Amino acid sequence: MTALQFQFDGQSLTQDLGYAPERANPAVLEETYFIMPVRFCIDDIELFEQSRPHPDERNSWLPLPVLGFATHALQALREIEPNSAKQVSLAGCGTLSLRRQDDRLSVTSSINGKTATATFAEIRDAFDNLCDEVRQMLVKHVPALQKHSFWPQWFGTPIQQ
């Protein structure tokens, strides 16, 4: 079973709203805005688990810019061909390496070196859902972002007039 989720962080969002996200460079939005904790777990393997801040206190939630992470990973999953590999950047910290073999996808996290495998469809569906949840969060809390010129590239829906 694949668990892929983010925790809404109102404090981070409030800070971002002070920098007019609707007018920001799209690459800046993808890399440095909407930083919220993300958890990615496949069959009880926590791919974002870190030993910080204390070695005995495992933390499975990794702060990531959710807009960039969700859309970049989904882009990679749409582009990856059978029996090939791709990498997805984890902003500020590392990389997810994807290896697709037939209908299976292995994911290796540079955060902790762990690898987990599931069906390609299951992982793609998880990222589809994450992307939709991020879109819904932005529609609700940053409605002006729907007028951003890059909105259709992120979410495939027309720019709101």
Place this chain on the structure above:
Amino acid sequence: MNGPPCAAAFEERPGTHLAGRALAAKSGAPWRVEGASRVLDANLGRAIGTDAAGNAASGLRVVTDSSGNVITSYPIHFEYPTAKAP
């Protein structure tokens, strides 16, 4: 603009000489295109700081927009990209 979401730190100022060395190290290699971002991971061959986990990092990630404007840059634990499945 917000800073990068990490605890990574440079041991020296992340000036243009580091970015230039990263570009030189990866000369001719493709950048990853991720949405509006362009990502370059380069191995600089020696520790240049620490990654988000506090480990020595010899890699530098440079992120630009599609026009080449630098968005952010930070040390990473360098891993050679895998070009094909096993």
